[in-house]
Amino acid sequence: MPFAVGYVELAEDVRVAAVLDLGELDSLDDIRIGMPLSVAAGPGVPRARPITPAEERS
Amino acid sequence: MSGAEVLICGAGRTPFGRWSEATGRQLAVAAVNAALADAGIAWSRVGAAFGGSDSAGLADTLVAQLGLTGLPFVNVKNGCATGGSALVSAVNAIRSGMADVVLAVGFDKHPRGAFDPRPEDWGLGSEYGSDGLMVTTQFFGMKIQRYMHDHGITPRTLALVAEKAYRNGALTPEAWRRKPLSAQEVLDSGMVSDPLTRYMFCSPGAGAAALVLCSPEAARALDGPPVTLRSAVVRTRRFGSFEVFSPWIPGGELTSVSRDASAAAFEEAGLGPGDVDVCQLQDTESGAEVMHMAECGFCEDGEQERLVASGATGIGGTLPVNTDGGCIANGEPIGASGLRQVYEVVQQLRGRAGEHQVPGRPRVGFTHVYGAPGVSACTVLSR
Numbered sequence: 001m002p003f004a005v006g007y008v009e010l011a012e013d014v015r016v017a018a019v020l021d022l023g024e025l026d027s028l029d030d031i032r033i034g035m036p037l038s039v040a041a042g043p044g045v046p047r048a049r050p051i052t053p054a055e056e057r058s
Numbered sequence: 059m060s061g062a063e064v065l066i067c068g069a070g071r072t073p074f075g076r077w078s079e080a081t082g083r084q085l086a087v088a089a090v091n092a093a094l095a096d097a098g099i100a101w102s103r104v105g106a107a108f109g110g111s112d113s114a115g116l117a118d119t120l121v122a123q124l125g126l127t128g129l130p131f132v133n134v135k136n137g138c139a140t141g142g143s144a145l146v147s148a149v150n151a152i153r154s155g156m157a158d159v160v161l162a163v164g165f166d167k168h169p170r171g172a173f174d175p176r177p178e179d180w181g182l183g184s185e186y187g188s189d190g191l192m193v194t195t196q197f198f199g200m201k202i203q204r205y206m207h208d209h210g211i212t213p214r215t216l217a218l219v220a221e222k223a224y225r226n227g228a229l230t231p232e233a234w235r236r237k238p239l240s241a242q243e244v245l246d247s248g249m250v251s252d253p254l255t256r257y258m259f260c261s262p263g264a265g266a267a268a269l270v271l272c273s274p275e276a277a278r279a280l281d282g283p284p285v286t287l288r289s290a291v292v293r294t295r296r297f298g299s300f301e302v303f304s305p306w307i308p309g310g311e312l313t314s315v316s317r318d319a320s321a322a323a324f325e326e327a328g329l330g331p332g333d334v335d336v337c338q339l340q341d342t343e344s345g346a347e348v349m350h351m352a353e354c355g356f357c358e359d360g361e362q363e364r365l366v367a368s369g370a371t372g373i374g375g376t377l378p379v380n381t382d383g384g385c386i387a388n389g390e391p392i393g394a395s396g397l398r399q400v401y402e403v404v405q406q407l408r409g410r411a412g413e414h415q416v417p418g419r420p421r422v423g424f425t426h427v428y429g430a431p432g433v434s435a436c437t438v439l440s441r
Contacts (some may be wrong), residue, residue, distance in 0.1 A: 002249075005196050013309035019189060035205045044185040045305075 004028050008039045008048045016046050023049035062153045065277040065284035066439070068097025068270030069404045071397075074388040075234030075263050082114025082167035082264060082391075087123045089266035089394075090163055097270040098281050101125045104270070105157025108132035108147040109286035111393035114167045114264075117144075130156075138340075138429020139292050140164055140398030141267065145288045145437065148271050164398075165266035166391035173262060180303045180431070194261065195343075195428075197302040199251030202345025206253065209360035211348060213253050217241035218366050219344040220258045223277025223286040225383030226373065227387025229414040234263055235387040246346075258344040263389030267397035269404075285309040285404045288327035288438040302430045316340075319434035320426055322352040327438035331355035334438075335404045337377065337401035340428040341384040347371075351379070354426050354436070378416045381406060396435055399425040407437055 004020035025044050039048040070092025072085045101124045109117030116257040118131040136143040141164030148162040177186040221241045227233035233302045247257040298313040341347035348362045371379040380403040403423035423439045
């Protein structure tokens, strides 16, 4: 099963390796370099997901 | 190179691939004997030796087959720079006066399939394995993905690099992959780690390469045409480099160990990338060759799109790259690859590369190896 990984650049000037979950995206092909993401620590490696325009404004 | 001149008077290699039941050590003995025959000397003339493999045994045990002459034989294990590190050690042995004829040998034999590193061996938690982040192809895919985004490189350029590798491999008797493949076949071969497809990657394999190095005085007693080793350099990564299995990297401009090693090699040689007539660049996959063209100073970032399409990196081009098919066509026996590169450039500078000989009698060559976890070895050679 294909999955996405990448480095998420944080405001603290560090890039963290993370599995990229699709969130509201339809396809892995919709993932783009530079897209806004939120990243969370939890069990396992960091996981990131695209944030919605509303989340980006808030 | 600062210090005494060092000459390569003998070079040998075995075929690479998975063609043989021979052990890595047996392949190493074959490569050493080929290098000795090329130099026209017996094993007893060798005054010191340096060599190693990543996973095929200890090099110093080769004396059981080569001869128990009592020479100092130092094992080298330095990942993808094993061959390059053995070569630097051999150079220093000659420059220090330790011996006037020195051997460098690299060999390996890996099982089928991709490498399968364990997270604990890299200082990482087991979750990096269970969550799918201990896959080397991801690193290569991410690195070239970003590079293509920043510098306008297209997937077709990656495919053309592989097409050239298989074309050159078809002309090289010792190469593993000897069937030409078109760029379209490369693009259609199945996605592995976007944008890299199956046939854009090299495969772990088996093989060995060896070099006989001499002082100028020792070389004068031999018949063959020597090649001058102008510099041999090994470097490790500085802070800020992007390497495989990095859980984080700093923001801002990244450093490059390949840029550091190549610049040091050219400085020591007193030459520059513009002087090079034929070169070998680490091509673990197509994107690596593209990026290393710029990191080693042969072009600006993004120029590869035009250069590769124009045929400049082909055997008849202005900068022939990986004339023996590189890692993509030869496979990657880790301990042997660096010396395989030097072997190929030695043959090119001697005019003995057969069907894959660069026309116009090349005078200066360059080799570059890069690997985990951020190590690079470079040489500059001339005739």
